[in-house]
Amino acid sequence: MPDFTKAIRVVPSAVLNIPEPGAVYQGVSTTNGLTVTGGGFLTSDTRAGDSIQITAVAGNDPVEIHQILSVDSDTELTLRTGVTIAAPYNFQIYRANGGSSLLGNSGYSLLAQLENGDNITFIPVGQTEQISLNNNTSFSVIEVLSQIKVQRVVSFDGSNLLALDTD
Numbered sequence: 001m002p003d004f005t006k007a008i009r010v011v012p013s014a015v016l017n018i019p020e021p022g023a024v025y026q027g028v029s030t031t032n033g034l035t036v037t038g039g040g041f042l043t044s045d046t047r048a049g050d051s052i053q054i055t056a057v058a059g060n061d062p063v064e065i066h067q068i069l070s071v072d073s074d075t076e077l078t079l080r081t082g083v084t085i086a087a088p089y090n091f092q093i094y095r096a097n098g099g100s101s102l103l104g105n106s107g108y109s110l111l112a113q114l115e116n117g118d119n120i121t122f123i124p125v126g127q128t129e130q131i132s133l134n135n136n137t138s139f140s141v142i143e144v145l146s147q148i149k150v151q152r153v154v155s156f157d158g159s160n161l162l163a164l165d166t167d
Contacts, residue, residue, distance in 0.1 A: 019094035107149030108163035
């Protein structure tokens with residue numbers, strides 16, 4: 001098994017790839033919908049096309065992922081799709097790793113906590129079609145996920161899903 005040097009919690013999305021690990025900015029927003037506010041983005045580090053993961057203030061796991069449409073100022077971003085959880089919320093900004101493009105992405109191995117009967121649907125690197133796996137007692141989905149490079153997780157029934165990177 002390779003040595004993994006980076007990891008990111010995965011938020012399933014039918015339209016966005018798993019972003020690159022290592023947040024370039026994190027903060028708290030007090031606005032809902034398409035606008036995200038912060039204490040001061042480093043506009044040189046945040047750009048249109050980046051991904052933003054949203055976490056409830058009282059939570060640890062990201063619950064939404066969106067794409068940044070524009071960096072409007074040092075304190076405001078506009079998103080392509082609106083945040084649905086109530087403000088205030090925590091957010092982390094990541095490089096997009098292709099955003100919605102399924103071409104040219106390096107992908108990640110996945111580490112998942114799956115119970116018997118849980119499902120995961122994903123798109124491997126170099127493919128456009130989805131693969132669905134069901135965790136059952138005769139088939140080790142976890143072993144498969146560590147061997148396949150995945151660029152997007154479309155849906156996931158389990159908990160604690162991490163993308164692992166060797167770069």
